[in-house]
Amino acid sequence: MSAKQFTSVWTREPRKTTSPGRTREVIVQAAVELLDEEGLDGLSMRKLGAKLSAGATSLYWYVANKDELLELAYDEMWGELKVPDPEEVGWREAASVLAYSMRQAMLRHPWAASLVGRLPALGPNAIQTAGRMREVFAAAGFKGMDVDYAVNTLNSYVFGITLPEIAFNKAMAGHEYDPEHMRTMVRRAARDFPDMLERVNMDAYDNPDTVRAVAFDFGLLSVLDGLERRLTT
Structure with a gap:
């Protein structure tokens, strides 16, 4: 049985911004606001995209999945x-x-x-x-x-x-x-x-x-x- 590999958003370099005014920091701040308002169950890439007036697909350029987004938001609390x-x-x-x-x-x-x-x-x-x-x-x-x-x-x-x-x-x-x-x-x-x-x-x-x-x-x-x-x- 092969060992499960550890993955984290912090183990790779952040990707460069592709849209004016939309950085990973902006996305994370919006995610924190959405989490504060609706909790974990209320966070989705679709809702986050709507909050940022962006398509959910475009957000995957910055984060690979929801867990990576949560890692970023979690660090904001710290x-x-x-x-x-x-x-x-x-x-x-x-x-x-x-x-x-x-x-x-x-x-x-x-x-x-x-x-x-x-x-x-x-x-x-x-x-x-x-x-x-x-x-x-x-x-x-x-x-x-x-x-x-x-x-x-x-x-x-x-x-x-x-x-x-x-x-x-x-x-x-x-x-x-x-x-x-x-x-x-x-x-x-x-x-x-x-x-x-x-x-x-x-x-x-x-x-x-x-x-x-x-x-x-x-x-x-x-x-x-x-x-x-x-x-x-």
């Missing part, structure tokens, strides 16, 4: 992440800003959640961000493979807490949120666990975004505390 210089603000502050900007970028572009682990993040923005993340944890004092493990730990935390949030937002899209109904559901589900109900702030269900923001902050601080602890053991 380009929105902020990673301050750890030498200026300290490694914990730099890691915190990165984590928050990663969460916000994914919430702005929820379609990207379905691409995590599915498409390679080999674009210039993703590679630059990965390099700067390594600088953050190297500045903290991690060495060798521990730098990569620390990067993976932070990534896993942000992805792990943000992906369910995106899924919930998608499920609730177009539906009016009833906080009183949610409180009733929680009380019913936890009726056999009174200690749990005592600790649940039922008023928080008036604003689930606040609950998620507080939870994200708590978890992030805990992750950073744990990573910092490893540096002293």
Whole structure:
């Protein structure tokens, strides 16, 4: 059995522009806008061509298929992440800003959640961000493979807490949120666990975004505390 060959839009040189005003950058920006509006299921070469007043066939000069287009759009999301210089603000502050900007970028572009682990993040923005993340944890004092493990730990935390949030937002899209109904559901589900109900702030269900923001902050601080602890053991 022959091994499957790895392919990526980033493994070949981009083709030159053939139409005035239509570059690969313009096409990718239009794709991101379409993805933000309609999600992954709403993206097609036909719709993208219509948005750009171009035939779908002409777009294949710039990208070989839809997956290549998604790779390009995915890298645009990575380009929105902020990673301050750890030498200026300290490694914990730099890691915190990165984590928050990663969460916000994914919430702005929820379609990207379905691409995590599915498409390679080999674009210039993703590679630059990965390099700067390594600088953050190297500045903290991690060495060798521990730098990569620390990067993976932070990534896993942000992805792990943000992906369910995106899924919930998608499920609730177009539906009016009833906080009183949610409180009733929680009380019913936890009726056999009174200690749990005592600790649940039922008023928080008036604003689930606040609950998620507080939870994200708590978890992030805990992750950073744990990573910092490893540096002293």
